Amino acid sequence: MLARQAEQPVTGTPADKNPGALRGGAAAGSSAAAAIELLEPSLTLLPGYVAALESGWSPNTTRNVAAEQLAAIRSDPVAALRDIAHAEGGMRRSPDGSEVPWLPGMVFWVWDGTFCGTINLRYVRGSQQLPPHVSGHIGYAIVPWKRGRGYAKEALRQLLLRVPGTGLRYLSVTCDEYNVGSRKVIEANGGIFIGARPSEEQPDKRKLHFRIDVRA
Numbered sequence: 003m004l005a006r007q008a009e010q011p012v013t014g015t016p017a018d019k020n021p022g023a024l025r026g027g028a029a030a031g032s033s034a035a036a037a038i039e040l041l042e043p044s045l046t047l048l049p050g051y052v053a054a055l056e057s058g059w060s061p062n063t064t065r066n067v068a069a070e071q072l073a074a075i076r077s078d079p080v081a082a083l084r085d086i087a088h089a090e091g092g093m094r095r096s097p098d099g100s101e102v103p104w105l106p107g108m109v110f111w112v113w114d115g116t117f118c119g120t121i122n123l124r125y126v127r128g129s130q131q132l133p134p135h136v137s138g139h140i141g142y143a144i145v146p147w148k149r150g151r152g153y154a155k156e157a158l159r160q161l162l163l164r165v166p167g168t169g170l171r172y173l174s175v176t177c178d179e180y181n182v183g184s185r186k187v188i189e190a191n192g193g194i195f196i197g198a199r200p201s202e203e204q205p206d207k208r209k210l211h212f213r214i215d216v217r218a
């Protein structure tokens with residue numbers, strides 16, 4: 003799919019920030035379920051992602067990766083997209099600079115007619131466990147100009163529909179202790195609070211741990 007779309011231009015567009023461009027005319031008061039869908043990263047959709055990076059938004063919440071992803075996209079969009087989509091395993095640099103194995107998984111772009119954010123699932127095939135450098139099975143980030151519309155809650159709901167088939171019986175999900183919005187997103191999707199522990203990435207901070215049971 004990536005190779006098929008290699009001819010698409012890779013440019014950012016500020017139109018992505020225009021709330022009036024919502025698909026189907028969705029506006030305040032319409033449900034997030036009707037407004038968003040999860041789409042696989044593609045060169046066709048890449049301009050919206052680039053525009054979000056150019057605004058300084060980062061899909062990674064522990065480290066701002068905007069500049070390095072922009073540089074990679076400008077140098078080789080197809081390879082960069084393959085990386086962004088976690089299509090392959092390999093090694094990645096963690097916040098402390100060490101090289102760690104990268105888990106393959108699913109990455110989706112949250113889309114309401116324009117780019118709204120990312121959500122991903124990462125897991126070790128055949129295991130419930132995650133390596134210590136991976137804080138949870140799920141990661142998500144909504145661009146600032148699309149927050150507060152129920153998009154993260156709905157994106158997680160839609161992602162959970164895709165988890166049966168992975169073999170996972172439950173998901174371990176974490177958020178920073180004071181991330182009220184993220185906690186609400188997790189709990190609205192069946193997250194059961196397990197406890198709080200120091201963060202692996204930032205030991206001076208605590209992470210809240212939740213479990214979401216996977217429905218068959």
Ligand SMILES: CC(C)(COP(=O)(O)OP(=O)(O)OC[C@H]1O[C@@H](n2cnc3c(N)ncnc32)[C@H](O)[C@@H]1OP(=O)(O)O)[C@@H](O)C(=O)NCCC(=O)NCCS
Nearest residue numbers: 142143144149150151152153154155176177182183184186
């Ligand atoms: C956390 C985040 C994903 C929420 O996205 P969002 O689309 O605005 O969330 P939703 O609109 O689905 O809101 C879910 C709930 O959280 C509440 N909420 C959202 N942001 C909030 C905030 N900053 N403070 C308090 N409550 C907040 C909403 O009011 C809503 O509450 P409700 O269920 O009572 O209606 C978004 O702020 C973000 O991307 N933050 C940076 C990255 C991040 O923290 N990712 C999570 C890592 S674990």
